[in-house]
Every structure is written in C-alpha cells, then in structure tokens.
Amino acid sequence: MKTTIKIFAFILLAGLASAFTYKTTVAAGYKVGDIATDFSLKNIDNKKVSLKDFKNAKGYIVIFTCNHCPYAQAYEDRIVALDKKYKKMGYPVIAINPNNPEKQKDDSFELMKVKAKEKGFTFPYLLDEGQKIYPQYGATKTPHVYILQKTSNGNVVKYIGAIDDNYSDEKAIKTKYAENALDALLKNKEVSVKETKAIGCSIKA
Amino acid sequence: MKRIITLLSMLLIISCKEEEPKPLQIYKAEEVSIKSYDFSGLDYLLKKENDTTYVVNFWATWCVPCVEELPNFEKLNAAYKDKKVKVVLVSIDFPKMVESKLLPFVKKHNLKSEVVHLNDPDANSWINKVDSSWSGAIPATVIYRKDKRNFYEKSFTFEELEKEVNKIL
Numbered sequence: 001m002k003t004t005i006k007i008f009a010f011i012l013l014a015g016l017a018s019a020f021t022y023k024t025t026v027a028a029g030y031k032v033g034d035i036a037t038d039f040s041l042k043n044i045d046n047k048k049v050s051l052k053d054f055k056n057a058k059g060y061i062v063i064f065t066c067n068h069c070p071y072a073q074a075y076e077d078r079i080v081a082l083d084k085k086y087k088k089m090g091y092p093v094i095a096i097n098p099n100n101p102e103k104q105k106d107d108s109f110e111l112m113k114v115k116a117k118e119k120g121f122t123f124p125y126l127l128d129e130g131q132k133i134y135p136q137y138g139a140t141k142t143p144h145v146y147i148l149q150k151t152s153n154g155n156v157v158k159y160i161g162a163i164d165d166n167y168s169d170e171k172a173i174k175t176k177y178a179e180n181a182l183d184a185l186l187k188n189k190e191v192s193v194k195e196t197k198a199i200g201c202s203i204k205a
Numbered sequence: 206m207k208r209i210i211t212l213l214s215m216l217l218i219i220s221c222k223e224e225e226p227k228p229l230q231i232y233k234a235e236e237v238s239i240k241s242y243d244f245s246g247l248d249y250l251l252k253k254e255n256d257t258t259y260v261v262n263f264w265a266t267w268c269v270p271c272v273e274e275l276p277n278f279e280k281l282n283a284a285y286k287d288k289k290v291k292v293v294l295v296s297i298d299f300p301k302m303v304e305s306k307l308l309p310f311v312k313k314h315n316l317k318s319e320v321v322h323l324n325d326p327d328a329n330s331w332i333n334k335v336d337s338s339w340s341g342a343i344p345a346t347v348i349y350r351k352d353k354r355n356f357y358e359k360s361f362t363f364e365e366l367e368k369e370v371n372k373i374l
Contacts, residue, residue, distance in 0.1 A: 070267050070299060104269070140340035166326040168299055174327070197332040199297060201268060202342035 029138010032194045035154035036062070036146065039133045041096065041126035044113045049124045051094065051148075051155060058090030059149040059158070059185060061178065064098045064128075064139040067115045068106035069201035072142045074167045076119045079143075082163070083123045086182050091147070093123040098134035098142065101127075103204040131205060141200030147181050147191075158191050162198035225249065229324055234308040239296075241303065241322035244331040250293055250321070251335065251347060258285075258350040258373050260292045260366075263323075263335075263343050266310045267298070270360045271344040275314070277363040281370065282318040290370060292318035297343065300324045348373050 065072040083093035099107040147159035159181035166173045181191045226246035264271035282292035336356035
C-alpha cells in the first residue's frame, strides 16, 4: 500500500513539474541549418507534388500562403515575380496553403484554383491536407517563407521569414530579404540575414 | 542674449517633459477618432510607468480569431475599470483600409476600449520589441503593469483573460 502511494505521489509530482512549461520555450519547427522534410501534397491540378520532382532544382522557395489573408494577398504579385526570376536559376517557388478549409472556408481547394488562375500563379499551389507539413516546418502564419538549398545531405533550410520589409508599398522597400538570400546562395556565399519576422495571419488549424 | 537664453530654456523644459508621441495621422468619422502611430509612437503605450494594468491587444478587422475575441476584451475593460485596468486595441489594418474598414467597424461594434492604429510596415524592426518570442501572428496580447509583463500569442476566452490579468493586478 505504502509503495503504491509513493509511486502515485511520484507520478503526480512528475506530472505537475512538466505542467509548468518555461516561458521561453524553444519554438517548434525548423531552424536555419536543419534538413527540411519533403512531402507529397495535392496541387490545384489534382496531381501530387514533391520537392524531389524538381530534379534540376538547386533549391526551393517554399512559401506558406493562402487565399484570404490580406498580407498574403499583398505579396501575391511579388511571389509570382520571385518564381519568374529564380525558377530559371534553379530555385522554383512552391506555395503551400497550410490552413484548414473547414475552419476558414475562403481557403478551400476550389478557391485555391480560382486564386491561382486570377493571379497567374506560375508555380504549384499545394494544400497541406491533414496539416502535417506546416507544423514540421514551424510555419506560424501566412505568408511565411522557407528557402531551401539542395545538398547531398538533403534540403537544408537557409532562410526563414519575410519576403521583404514593406508589405504595403513596393516602392518603399529597403531590403529584399528573400532575394538577398537567393542571390547569396546562387553565388555560393553565406546568407547574411538568415531570419526575419513579419506580421501575418495565424494559421487556422 | 537674454532672449536666446529664455528661448533655449523654454525649449529645454518642453523637451524634458514626458510628452505624448505625435500620431502620424488622426482618422475621424462622426464620433470615432483613431490615432495612427508608427512603432516609435506606439511604444509609448507599452512602457507606461503608472499604476494601471494595461492590456494591449494586437488585432485587425480582417483577422477572424481577433474579431471573435474582441467582446472578451470589451467585457474586461468594462468590468475592471475601477481596478485600474485599461484595454488598448492596436489595429494593424492596412492604412488604406482604416477609413473604409476600421472606422466603420469600431462604430458598428460600439467599441468602448481605446482603439489606436499602428502603421509601420517594417515589422521585422519592431516585432521583437513587443516581445522576442512573438512570431508576428495575430492575435497577440501584452498584459503589463510597470515592470510586470506577460506576452501571449493566442486567442483568449473571457475566463482566460481575467485569469491572466489577475496575475498582474
């Protein structure tokens, strides 16, 4: 009887101890330098797309984005421009909608097709069905960019964060974070600004 | 010479006094008036040294979970007024949508908490100044009184909000 109580008390204590998480918890998801997972997600043409399908790519511009978020919308043309510029240099854009259409009906698969057609998307626009991919990457909002470089060890995360420093006025942009990172990678140089933060819409799980 | 000294000392006195920052713009529509600040102006609201508990919520009219939790903040603001709790709702609506979306929204919902607007597109330069753990997603809330401060990147029910405010009160 006494041992049972002791075991019970121990379990209770252990449980209580783990209940108090530290304020500065390590954020889930990738850090720069991590190897990013590949995936097999449905594109708007109903075909499945994976990073490994792009045999000639030197890397990828993975962008978590969606239909409804005004921040994502503000960047749509710039995302198309990124693809147009860097796809031919080996870095295609791969857009992924991380939202749950049941929680946010404007981010439905059907509306993804409409969006891609309206804005002339030149890249895959995939649905993170089951929402298993975005948590691995650690995306917290839309838009959220992960630039990956293909290496013999896998696709290494080289940049995480915002596309540039001005969502509202393209002419007032001072720093093009994503382009700077890509230009550095293409020259085999170190990316100087590896991580930035941006305001965006939280992901609807 | 005397005049110069007087003028200079006047300027010195004026600049030494803790002043309210100048908004970039003040948007008005009937009874609704919203001051719009860049981050250096807004920062003043995050560093007050008086005895009030400030609940500063970052939101936008297009952010569904933000709009859903607003009634909880309004309820708190009303219920805790005599306990020196002040809710400040910081909208990060796009500047070009303030007149078309924010002002009508505030009027329609009859928001009683103080609503201010933040206009500072280089978010990377100030997100960490609000809190280093903030990813930039909204809704997000800071609850503070003098040096006691907590930051939350989440939505709140009324009970949760009340509980967190009581930790600082």
